Amino acid sequence: MENNKKKLFLYIDESIFSHDGKDYYAVGMLIIEHEVSNDIIEKALTELKNDPDIHEENTKVSDKRTLARGYFHATDDSKNAHSHLCSVISKQLNAKVSYVVLKPHEDNANLTVEQKHRINTELVSLITTEFVREIKIVIEHRASFSNSNARLFYENLYEVIDASTYTHPWLSAQYPKIDIEVVGKENSGVQVIDFIIWALNNDYSKNKKKGKWVDYLSLQLMMKYDQPDGDLAGGEYSLGKTMREEHDFSLLNPYPDQAFPLEDDFFDIISFEMIYLVAEQLLNKNHRDGLPEHAIHFEHELNDLVAQLQDVDITTEVIKKVAKLFIRLFDTIPIYSELRKDVDYKTFKLLLHVRRCMGLVINGEIHGVPAVEVFREIRLGLKEEQGQDFIKEPDIEQLTDLF
Incomplete structure (x- = not known):
């Protein structure tokens, strides 16, 4: 049996959202000390099924679709589905969330959609160099991002970090053991980070109605950035109780x-x-x-x-x-x-x-x-x-x- 006690689980999902008539590319990472159990999703689906509001005219079609497919997908789900999934996430999970947005900018105007996604995933994945523990990365499958492509992606990322030790010698970098799994949308952890990204996207785009889900999740802002003239924005958040960082992270400044x-x-x-x-x-x-x-x-x-x-x-x-x-x-x-x-x-x-x-x-x-x-x-x-x-x-x- 696989020993999960020494692992950290990192769930990654990518998305595109519109703001001021332009496309923004976002990626989120859920950092958690245990595998996200399917029991969380089953509980939310059961509560949705038993919710009398699923019979309302404005939500019954989407709620029926959610229950039929057996998993949540934030952009397709109703406020009823959002409510039940949000509730179990905020009550049962203790984790960290890392969020990156690639904004429309002349520096990335000529990049393909796939290239923009890869830039984002590289940026959010840099956090792996801060961990001491063994890591399991679970990332949603895309047409050009299979298991073999994912392993090559992370090796290429590490080679960039290797070379940066000459130009940035003051930055330390861990290289923990990493196991990578590319999964479908039905994966429990992917459903969780999918909803969190959806909420953060709406918060970033100043959607007053849907942006409130960040508050309902009780996400606690740890750090936020937004380059005024650049192409990057994002932040880090805490979900639930604080993780035991002293056991999971390397020293940020190990050198005198x-x-x-x-x-x-x-x-x-x-x-x-x-x-x-x-x-x-x-x-x-x-x-x-x-x-x-x-x-x-x-x-x-x-x-x-x-x-x-x-x-x-x-x-x-x-x-x-x-x-x-x-x-x-x-x-x-x-x-x-x-x-x-x-x-x-x-x-x-x-x-x-x-x-x-x-x-x-x-x-x-x-x-x-x-x-x-x-x-x-x-x-x-x-x-x-x-x-x-x-x-x-x-x-x-x-x-x-x-x-």
């Missing part, structure tokens, strides 16, 4: 302030050879010591990489794997778990420089040459000069004393 800024002239002190040595040696150390349980999903990838590093001719793809795996394990283990922010800021600075350089390897250049090729030559030179000796554990303390 004294470690920054990361100056480029650092490489006049610590060479690229030393930078690469630290990265590969720390990966080898984690391979020897074994990964902690919450990072065990990287074990197969780490084992394969260590084996590939024994080859005589190391390819650029192997060097990219070194960079990617170092970045992904950096905050996930974390590699700096034994360091103290108030004392070891110089060591943090060294390790953050290594991480930043690995981001450069993913998608960057050094003096006009792809960084991955530069580091491949560095690695081949080290192997020729030192044989297997450079695989030993790095002397971080000695390197730290250099600056």
Whole structure:
């Protein structure tokens, strides 16, 4: 039996709504500590079925349609259906909601509908890098978004985050184990987030009548944004009781302030050879010591990489794997778990420089040459000069004393 106690469930749904005669693209994510039970939907459907108001002329057709199909869909349902679903959601669920709106703007005017949906889903999915727990993502099926496409989508998203460690080295990023399932509209969690998005869309578009459902849900605003001249808006909300964040989220600022800024002239002190040595040696150390349980999903990838590093001719793809795996394990283990922010800021600075350089390897250049090729030559030179000796554990303390 699957153990759900250690998982967080993220339900994602996308929508389009009209405001001032223009199309807005929205996506919502329900973040919850357990799988949304079908009992919630069954309870709401039963209460709708027993509601005498379903016989009223202005609602009986839509209520009959809702009961016949056996699930809720906010844009098609009546106020009766909304009322019963809203009631069970507000009374029985404790969760967080993340909401993103892509507004009409010249920057996205030439994008297709599908491209706009993907941008939104990428943005809302960035929250996964804040979680420590294993994650189950449940997302509504679309014609161009199957299970295989979803897995490729999240891998591509993570590669963007990998590369951003060079340009945004102060941002930490978790890479928890993620399981993805693409489902139909009848999924219980999708029905819940579908209704919440519908309510938020109406609130955003200032629909006074339908916008009140946000209040009926008792959504508590945690953070809201709306770029005046940009194309993004959205917010984060709490539903029900507060989730136990201390068990679910990584530290938002795990690095000491004294470690920054990361100056480029650092490489006049610590060479690229030393930078690469630290990265590969720390990966080898984690391979020897074994990964902690919450990072065990990287074990197969780490084992394969260590084996590939024994080859005589190391390819650029192997060097990219070194960079990617170092970045992904950096905050996930974390590699700096034994360091103290108030004392070891110089060591943090060294390790953050290594991480930043690995981001450069993913998608960057050094003096006009792809960084991955530069580091491949560095690695081949080290192997020729030192044989297997450079695989030993790095002397971080000695390197730290250099600056």
